[in-house]
Amino acid sequence: MSLATNFQPLYKQVYDVLRSRLVQGHWKASEALPSEYALAEELGVSQGTVRKALNQMVAENMLERRQGKGTYVAEHTQESSLFRFFRFRESEGEDIIPDTKVLSSSKRAASIEEQEHLALQAGDMVVEIKRLRYLKSEPTIIENIIQPLTIFPDIDKESVIPNSLYGLYQEKYGITIVQVRDELHAVGLPDEYAEQLGLAAGTPVICVERASINIEGRVVEWSKAFCSTEKFVYFSNLK
Amino acid sequence: MSLATNFQPLYKQVYDVLRSRLVQGHWKASEALPSEYALAEELGVSQGTVRKALNQMVAENMLERRQGKGTYVAEHTQESSLFRFFRFRESEGEDIIPDTKVLSSSKRAASIEEQEHLALQAGDMVVEIKRLRYLKSEPTIIENIIQPLTIFPDIDKESVIPNSLYGLYQEKYGITIVQVRDELHAVGLPDEYAEQLGLAAGTPVICVERASINIEGRVVEWSKAFCSTEKFVYFSNLK
């Protein structure tokens, strides 16, 4: 009998099983998975095959391996996830931890544009958070973040909004961001943000539209930010 | 006897040997390497160990594998390398092949700034190419490219400058670009470029400073570009 077009390598099937367990929350953040041998026995394959599946998941930032200890769910902490996706720094410089001040937070129906970017239905509700980020005490970035209530139920009732939202997504909703897509324009700074960034209206700034994507490949957050590049640059490293 | 801090996994040693052969031009662009078994026998390791080294090189874009045929030196063609590093496209759009018009080309001593970015000595010569790139027939990007003559001897004597410089680097100089680092600012368009881009001086544009890095990790080209984002965006996909 031919497997025809349905052929999938064993390690890919193992990958799919393990990924779906991850998505369904079988293992909590920073918890160790069973050992390679335990998984191999359970799934009826060899340890090397499990290893290949795990290595691919590590490469895709879903898992972390620690020699001598075990394989862990990738953790979104200040140092890791914030730095992995935060793109502003001094020219040729080190990573910088941004400070954050929340300006407003509100719940409303998604706009047409938001429906498109987040694959929502008309009438679906979103939470909009505006915040100001400081780099080395300089107000540098105005962020406007859209979160669908269908994906993050009751997120509008969160009392504290942490500096790293991705950590919150993972801890409270079991959603791990593994990819972001940015689109950049240069624009004149809108009047409404001039005072907050301490710049004249019309000053050239970079506008970053960001789609944040979870393990399943779904866009779960959409944001738009105006960024001063007087003292800092947007950094991109392509391989 | 302890190997102490000198310990290197076998596959890493194989990787180093093969990479240095690549750098030294043992194999030409688009030429097949010996088979895994042939390399394994020659180097005195198992086929699986060679395989692991080759897979890492593939992951780092030095090689390409074609099932049933062989392992090849990665090729910098229009479709591949141009698209891999070219970051401008329409919002949510497809890749676009840019057209290019060379505005000027000249040879001179490197400026202090260029010496720093390219790790050159005072007095080292560089070639400077200015060109205008069109996306869908719209003049969109003014590029200023610096090439060290120490790295690309006699490049100033090239009669034709191709659309994809990386292809030229590989073909004529055996230099393969595997990574680029971009730093982006928003600036007002300088007067001198206003006419060429068909925009008013002072219009917000993105300034991209790019370092292009070869297999050995050396910066071999440095460029600065002013990019209109009226119709196109700078796109970045982080994983």
Add this chain to the structure above:
DNA sequence: CAGTGGTCTAGACCACCTT
């Protein structure tokens, strides 16, 4: 058909961490 890369296995040993 032969030759290549791709998958899978089983077993050995090493390096690292914890107890």
Add this chain to the structure above:
DNA sequence: AGGTGGTCTAGACCACTGC
């Protein structure tokens, strides 16, 4: 000492390519 991931090997078989 025992458990984990990391490396290495040898051999088998599959899938794709080209003669």
